[in-house]
Amino acid sequence: MDVQEAVAEGQASAENGEVKRDGKKQFSMGPGDILEGKLIYDGSVHADGRVEGEVRVTGNIDVASGATVKALLEGGNVTLKGNVEGMVTARDKLTLGRNARLSGDIQVKRLQIDDGATLNGHVRMGDFEHQASGQ
Amino acid sequence: MTLSTRRPASRAATPVPVENGSDGVGGTDANIGQRNSIVLGPRDRLVGELFVEGDLRVSGTVKGTIEATGDVEISGSGKVNGDVTAYNRLTVGGDATLIAGDVRVARLTVEDGAQFSGKVTMGKRAGDAPRAVAVIAPEPARQPDPVPEPVAIEVAPAAAEQPAPAAVTEPAPVVAEAVKTAPAKAGSVAAQPVKSQPAKPAPAKAEPVKSVQVKVEPVKAATIKAPPAKPEPAKVQAAKAPVKPQTAQKDRRR
Helix, strand or coil: CHHHHHHHHHHHHHHHEEEEEEEEEEEEEECEEEEEEEEEEEEEECCEEEEEEEEEECCCCCCCCCCCCEEEEEEEEEEEEEEEECCEEEEEEEEECCCCCCCCCCEEEEEEEEECCEEEEEECCCCCCCCCCCC | CCCCCCCCCCCCCCCCCHHHHHHCCCHHHCCCCCCCCCEEEEEEEEEEEECCEEEEEEEEEEEEEEECCCCECCCCEEECCEEEEEEEEEEEECEEEEEEEEEEEEEEECCCCCCCEEEEECCCCCCCHHHHHHHHHHHHHHHCCCCHHHHHHHHHHHHHHHHHHHHCCCHHHHHHCCCCCCHHHHHEEEEEHHHHHHHCCCCCHHHHHHHHHHHHHHHHHCCCCCCCCCHHHHHHHHHHHHHHHHHHHHHHHH
């Protein structure tokens, strides 16, 4: 997981915006970027800066440690290191890093919470009844 | 159900776990060795409610509510089905299961692979909230009952005082009739003893006594503790109370 993130960050700094990685798209934000609205994306998203609205992706979502997110997040693997407010759905795994702060309900298949993370909300674990958008 | 205590000797000198819990990050690991600790082994099973002043480690099965002032660790193939409160840290191992209604903890670690569901509430002092609720809950339940009675408390003194002045204006003999114990005083003196005597309802047996006894009952209610008062019944009794003694006195006058 960490290796993947390192790669993603490196690419993000090299080329902001959409980048290709292993043939898959990645939408990458920088610390000063702001995303407001609804993003439905066939690929992965690296969220940084400020995000408000809704983000649904087929790939993975990772939220950088300095990011402020007030949005509904839905992705395969979701990794949070920043401040997130809103409902989070991880079709595969949700990881809360040690500095992550999440307030909102979560639905996941697998869950990992590192010591130091803060979580306030309902946790549902298991199969998903509702749509996996973008797929 | 089997409860095994890892360090029975440590129970004798139970350190103050609350302080440890509030210490947060720094204090816990260093103090684990000193704290009271309960371990539910893989074959152990707990059904019901458990409060631990210290740490709890579960690798067995729990159905019910768990509350610990220190850490709670669900490890191995431990399964917990119920609310969990850990004043400090909750750890759910990779093979463990926690299906809870409410999870209140200060710190939370969930390892990959764990089954975890429930409502999570985290804060620095996660344990405080549930405790406060528990304490507060019974009080409102008790209050409603005494409410109607307190009125009587206020009424009683008022009634006692009101007839007194009437008696004062009256000649001494009235007092004497009211209180058998002090006929001599009544004859010789006038008002002051009268006030104090009607206040003590029990000894009196004369006609006025009846009214006095009526007032006495509310006094018992007063001991039940009830500050607020519904004014209406109080007024009613007060109004009635003076009337009776007056009529009695009038009769005597006539």
